[in-house]
Amino acid sequence: MALPVETFFLQPDASGTLQTQIRQLVAEGILAGRFRPGEKLPSSRKLAVHLGVSRITVTLAFTELLADDYIVAHGRSGYFVSENAPEPPAFPATSSDHSTVDWTRAIGQRFTTTQGMSKPADWATFRYPFIYGQADPTLFDSANWRLCALEALGRKDFDALTADYFDSDDPKLLDFIARQTLPRRGILAQPDEILLTMGAQNALWLTAQVLLTQRRTAAIEDPCYPALRGILEQSRCHLHAIPVDQDGLPPDALPPETDVVFTTPSHQCPTAATMPMSRRRALLDKAEQDDFLIVEDDYEFEMSFLKPPSPALKSLDKNGRVIYVGSFSKSLFPGLRLGYLVGPAPFIREARALRASVLRHPPGHIQRTVTYFLSRGHYDALVGRMSRAYHDRRKTIDTALSEHGLTVAGAGSFGGSALWMRAPEHVDTRVLAQRLAEKSVLIEPGHAFFSGPSAPNNFYRLAYSSIPTPRIAGGVEILAKTLAEIN
Incomplete structure (x- = not known):
């Protein structure tokens, strides 16, 4: 991919010769990870016009970068970021600038909440994802x-x-x-x-x-x-x-x-x-x-x-x-x-x-x-397919929960895709969720659904919309054993 010439600019207050500044901005782009190996640099002519400098100044800067193996020349194709260029540091870049804004005062209205729901982006990699509201690729048309x-x-x-x-x-x-x-x-x-x-x-x-x-x-x-x-x-x-x-x-x-x-x-x-x-x-x-x-x-x-x-x-x-x-x-x-x-x-x-x-x-x-x-008619066919799959999963999860004596606090009388569960009162389902995640089981702690500081912590949601039927019983078994360990 060719790097757009607009990404190159000289700082008005930069020190050193123009040749040094051009060499530095290319090297910094590579070290920061913005310019990656194999990407093509603008031609010396185009970059000179864009920066308002002579072409020889750009050519000399490129020559220095060639000598240090930051860039390579491919015949008449132009200059490219070298595969041997120094790699960006593993740690994130930091800025030496310090904000003078007091954001605690500048923000007029806050939209962040202290209590909310989060779902791991990699939920599909878990073997037992009892997670709500995610699409099942095996069902979608x-x-x-x-x-x-x-x-x-x-x-x-x-x-x-x-x-x-x-x-x-x-x-x-x-x-x-x-x-x-x-x-x-x-x-x-x-x-x-x-x-x-x-x-x-x-x-x-x-x-x-x-x-x-x-x-x-x-x-x-x-x-x-x-x-x-x-x-x-x-x-x-x-x-x-x-x-x-x-x-x-x-x-x-x-x-x-x-x-x-x-x-x-x-x-x-x-x-x-x-x-x-x-x-x-x-x-x-x-x-x-x-x-x-x-x-x-x-x-x-x-x-x-x-x-x-x-x-x-x-x-x-x-x-x-x-x-x-x-x-x-x-x-x-x-x-x-x-x-x-x-x-x-x-x-x-x-x-x-x-x-x-x-x-x-x-x-x-x-x-x-x-x-x-x-x-x-594809939507109605999809809903029919999902309903049949959910019905099968619902029967399987109902049987598994009954076998392990887990308490269902709420179940949709007409169907749905999740069950509302209640753990023993001394169980904090946020802790339970963390332990289960280590065993490739995902559940949703229920505290975020309640209002007020005294919200109960022993509820959780168990969804069956994204987990294959054959895995449900195994996931419920791990859930039951983990609950017993906490007890």
Whole structure:
């Protein structure tokens, strides 16, 4: 690869002759690892013009570098970084400059959290990855996804690929969501009531920004999706964490000053509890009585392999109080980052304007590729394949957990891809996770899902979406033995 001439520049305050400075900047680039063996340097003529020096000055600098084996000359091809050049140091480079900025004072608002979730980037190298939300390459339809992506790159889709949607979305994808996806959840919506987002988390952020202020109050489930709690804390609204029970969020526990409730009624995160119809109606009645809005995150409704999913809360809403969050990232792959919001037109209009000021819109090529993948039937085939695999894995993990006497705190009644587990009270699952990782077993400690400083440390999530069925029993056995060692 040829090194661009723009990467070479002389420091105005540098000392030494021009020849020395040029030699130094090339040598420093090699020693810093920016210029690598085999990469081609700009020609002496081009570099001289770029630096505003004579060509002979550059040639003399190159001659010195040749003598020290930093670079080599290949006939008429030019100069290249030598394979024998000194290697960059193994330790990271440091700067002698000292910042005079007091960042503790300069940062006006903090977005980092002390409690969060982390997943190792190399999770796939673990033999027993009971890790949630990652794509399983053995199940994903790569071939048809590739064909749909190629079709979206075709000439007939040039406008969809290159257009700046700004305040709109791919009309074909909106049409499919309105006519095919939402009716399966009992929801009817017009195009101006649907907004595409960069996944469910982006949808939740947009919703919080539009609906909440520092004077308003939000209620969340406890435990809940940690990123949602972080979003609401950043909004600086008043926040109430409502403990869930075996039926999910109890409406009677909501404070009267509530303005917005965030809930996962069909598949509570992370306990997997399903809110019964009577409680759903009670929640909607209380929303009307106390004049608050409900944000429904309907994740994983597709993974209903035990029995059909319960109707979406929004399908029961007759007063326009429910804002619905859906996502393709869980059922396709997390890197897709494509979700959608469904709500009354005035809300969607404001959310669309906010989206436009932050990221404008999800990439047109992604939108059209997903449209083809959905409309060609590949998505339904994928969901069917995943459901069958998850059902098999669920039966296997249920049997293994029962054999080893491990406690399941929550399991989705219709399916899903993970179990909510409880260890003995004296067990800190963060310590358990560290010990298991040393044995090539990955689990997710549950402390990050809870609010407050007194959150319990003995819960953990055990997902089966990314682990092959034959390995489940072995992983559960190691988990049980490790728990016994801690006991």
